[in-house]
C-alpha cells in the first residue's frame with residue numbers, strides 16, 4: 483500500500499471523514515494502536531495478543547447507506563446534502579467518496595422532485611413542513627435499491643406523482659417507503675412505515691446467505707468488511723454439530739444465520755437463538771432464517787438482551803448454550819447481561835463491538851466471571867474516521 487490520500491471537495495465542511503487527509507495505512511496503524519491500548523494488556527495477561535487490523539484494499543464506495551436532511555433554501559428551493567460538522571447547516575454534495583455511487587444522485591433528485599411538486603421541506607426550528615430526510619440503501623451483492631423518504635406527516639403532498647417521477651428518473655430504485663416521523667427529535671427515522679412502491683425492503687447477501695432488510699432495521703454499513711467481521715465471529719465460535727448458539731443483539735439475524743449456514747455446509751447442524759429488541763428486525767430475522775432454509779434451527783426472540791438473560795437465570799427460558807455471540811450497540815452491554823453469560827457458562831464467548839472502549843469495560847467483567855481472551859482482531863469498517871470495530875473471542879477457564 484502506498485501513501486495515497488483521497489480528496490473530497492467538501493471534506494472540511496462536511497466533517498464526515500475526519501481522517502481523509504491521513505494516508506490509509508496510517509489510519510490503520512492508528513486504529514491498531516487504539517485497540518492495542520485498550521485491549522493489549524488484558525490480551526497479554528491471558529496469553530494472546532491483538533491481531534493485525536483487517537483493512538480494505540480500496541477504502542472507497544464502501545457504505546451501502548446514504549442519507550440527507552432537507553431544509554428550505556432561497557426562492558422555494560429544497561436544499562439537501564450533509565450537515566456541516568457539529569451544526570445543522572446543510573452543505574450541498576453531489577457525490578461522496580465513501581458511499582455507494584448509486585445513492586447520492588437519488589437523494590438529490592428527491593430534493594429536486596419535491597421542489598417541482600411543491601412538497602415543503604421541514605423547518606427544524608418551527609416543526610413545520612413535510613419533507614425531513616431521505617435514506618438510500620443499496621444492495622452489495624444485489625441490485626436492490628431501497629429509498630426511504632421521512633415525512634413529518636402520514637402522507638406526502640402529491641405522493642403518487644412523487645413516486646411516479648422518482649421511479650421514472652431512477653429505474654434502479656426497487657422500493658420506495660414513506661417513514662413517518664412527527665417528533666421534534668434529531669433521530670432520522672420514526673417507527674411507522676408505509677410502502678409506496680415495491681416490496682418495502684431490500685435484499686442483500688453476505689457469506690452466501692440472503693438477507694431481507696427493512697427501512698428501520700440495523701444492517702452493518704460496510705458490507706465488504708461485514709463479511710470479514712462475520713467470518714472472524716463464526717471462526718471464533720468453533721462450531722461443532724449439536725451446539726446451541728445464543729446470538730445476542732442479533733439485528734436481522736445475520737451473524738447467527740451465517741453461522742448456522744456454515745455449520746450446515748460443513749455437515750454439522752447447530753441451533754441458534756437470536757435476541758433483539760426491535761420488533762421489525764425480529765420479523766426480518768425470522769423471514770431470513772426461512773429464506774435460507776434454516777427456520778427449523780434458528781429461532782428469534784423479541785426481548786431486551788438483559789431481560790432475556792435474567793429470565794434464563796430464573797429458569798423461565800432454556801439455558802444450555804455452548805456459545806454466546808454478542809454484538810451490542812456502542813454503549814456496550816450491561817453488568818447484568820454479563821453476569822447472565824457467566825450463569826449460562828458457555829464454553830466460548832464471541833464479542834463483536836463497534837466501540838472498543840465499552841468492549842474493554844465489558845471484557846474486564848467477563849474475565850472476572852471466569853473467561854480468558856483467546857484472540858482480538860480489529861476490523862476497519864469505517865475508513866477515514868476514527869471508528870474501529872473489533873472481534874474478541876474468549877474461552878471459559880473453568881471446566
Ligand SMILES: C[S@@+](CC[C@H](N)C(=O)[O-])C[C@H]1O[C@@H](n2cnc3c(N)ncnc32)[C@H](O)[C@@H]1O
Nearest residue numbers: 700702731732733758759760786787809810811
Ligand atoms: C451493533 S447492532 C448489531 C446487529 C447485528 N448483530 C448485525 O451485525 O447486524 C446492535 C443491535 O442490538 C439491538 N439492541 C440494542 N439494544 C438492545 C437491547 N437492550 N436488547 C436487545 N437488542 C438490543 C439493536 O436494535 C441492534 O439491532
